[in-house]
Amino acid sequence: MEGANQLTSILAVLLGEGVEFVLVGALAAVAQGAPLTTHDVDIVHARTPANLDRLMAALTKVNARYRGRAADSPLPPDRAALATVGHSPMATDLGPLDCLGAIEEGRDYETLVPLSLVVDLDGHPLRVLGLETIVALKRESTSPKDRLALPVLEATLKRGRA
Amino acid sequence: MNESDQPPGDAEAAAAVDIGLIDEMLRMSPSERLRQNDRMAALAARLREAFATREREWKARTS
Numbered sequence: 001m002e003g004a005n006q007l008t009s010i011l012a013v014l015l016g017e018g019v020e021f022v023l024v025g026a027l028a029a030v031a032q033g034a035p036l037t038t039h040d041v042d043i044v045h046a047r048t049p050a051n052l053d054r055l056m057a058a059l060t061k062v063n064a065r066y067r068g069r070a071a072d073s074p075l076p077p078d079r080a081a082l083a084t085v086g087h088s089p090m091a092t093d094l095g096p097l098d099c100l101g102a103i104e105e106g107r108d109y110e111t112l113v114p115l116s117l118v119v120d121l122d123g124h125p126l127r128v129l130g131l132e133t134i135v136a137l138k139r140e141s142t143s144p145k146d147r148l149a150l151p152v153l154e155a156t157l158k159r160g161r162a
Numbered sequence: 163m164n165e166s167d168q169p170p171g172d173a174e175a176a177a178a179v180d181i182g183l184i185d186e187m188l189r190m191s192p193s194e195r196l197r198q199n200d201r202m203a204a205l206a207a208r209l210r211e212a213f214a215t216r217e218r219e220w221k222a223r224t225s
Contacts, residue, residue: 005203008196035183037202119192155179
């Protein structure tokens with residue numbers, strides 16, 4: 001079920017395992033009211049040994065494996081890779097999940113926490129990157145996809161403040 | 163950024179933003195917004211599959 005999209009359930013599994021992370025990217029903007037549709041979860045996780053243990057447990061629960069591999073030779077999550085600032089793009093049984101050690105200009109979990117806010121996901125605290133920061137990052141981006149989303153994000157930010 | 167600083171393409175895109183849709187999303191709770199995304203993503207996936215099937219059938223008929 002590699003194409004499944006139950007992104008909310010992926011978040012629930014991560015929260016259930018007590019993984020410390022900041023939700024970033026389009027889904028973080030959606031959580032704050034942006035009318036976008038996205039097909040994956042992007043998180044920046046804390047890279048402490050204890051949190052990597054929790055993340056590995058959550059990834060096992062959703063049958064995570066690296067994307068882009070042949071179905072008959074799946075590559076399971078690599079704890080050492082997750083401990084770096086690199087990106088680990090995963091397929092899971094619930095949809096795609098990108099585990100990012102850091103985003104633009106080395107912004108890691110500790111850097112992003114002060115720029116984030118906590119929203120409620122079915123009674124669990126979900127930390128999401130603030131819309132203002134998401135907009136600032138998209139403005140710096142040269143990706144056509146980001147440029148297309150920018151007017152929607154800016155309008156959402158403006159309406160949310162009104 | 164001021165609106166006047168935006169290149170014309172961005173200004174056109176900004177004008178096309180559906181404010182009503184944003185207001186509707188802002189009325190929802192974060193959980194509801196995330197579930198709405200799941201529903202829309204599933205719908206988009208079904209549409210993509212339907213188009214791909216149609217294209218495969220069309221190619222099979224015309225080849």
